[in-house]
Amino acid sequence: MSKKAKKILTNIKNVNLVIKKKLFISGKLGSINKNINLNHFYVFKKKNNISILPKFKNFFCKLNWCTYSTIINNCVYGVNCFxxxxxxxxxxxxxxxxxxxxxxxxxxxxxxxxxxxxxxxxxxxxxxxxxxxxxxxxxxxxxxxxxxxxxxxxxxxxxxxxxxxxxxxxxxxxxxxx
Missing domain, CATH: 3.90.930.12 (Ribosomal protein L6)
Incomplete structure (x- = not known):
């Protein structure tokens, strides 16, 4: 498990995060829809922090944890500053x-x-x-x-x-x- 995946995104203000079948993130500069499968992960948003944790300890979760964390990080950065x-x-x-x-x-x-x-x-x-x-x-x-x-x-x-x-x-x- 990588250190990058365990990192918690902090100081996230004015960001709305909605997860259904798609990932929808909106902020002051726009909104982004991503078609990623987050069924194997928990995504928590508490106040100004976002964290992602795997539901299971299998090979798929270990493999994609860092990838999904980076995708969410890039989306949050993109809607706050171009x-x-x-x-x-x-x-x-x-x-x-x-x-x-x-x-x-x-x-x-x-x-x-x-x-x-x-x-x-x-x-x-x-x-x-x-x-x-x-x-x-x-x-x-x-x-x-x-x-x-x-x-x-x-x-x-x-x-x-x-x-x-x-x-x-x-x-x-x-x-x-x-």
Missing amino acids: FKKKILLKGIEFKFSIYKNKIKLGTGFSHLNNFNLPKDIFLKMCKNNKDFYIYSTDNVLLGDFGFKIKKIKKYNIYKDKGIKYFNEKILLKEKKKK
Whole structure:
């Protein structure tokens, strides 16, 4: 049994936790529905603390205790303060624009790439037109959307251009010497 699973979430204010067939958590920034099976676990909310404990001492409970605890922790964090990632567009021909709920990315191809924004993701442009922040209450949805954007133009390790996260470390390779 891991230490992370035994950890009690503390200082949780303005969070409503409802467990029926689905996990529903709502807070000041929104709400999250998760389809996880909590039949083998007890989830307690007392004042400003949330704890999760297994009902049985079998292999399944030991295996999933930390996973479910982390999922609940991420949901509680997401409805209190947003998860965010900064995406950089590095290169001369890269640009993007936002129109209503669509993102138009120019990545050097002959056409623009259009994306519909999911309803739980928000965008904020930076001063230059080369980078932007994406915000969401759901960490998984944010990672999937960021990956979808990065997949358009893979980062070129020889020319030092492409789409990447702000804190992503990429080792550049030298060109062939003649």
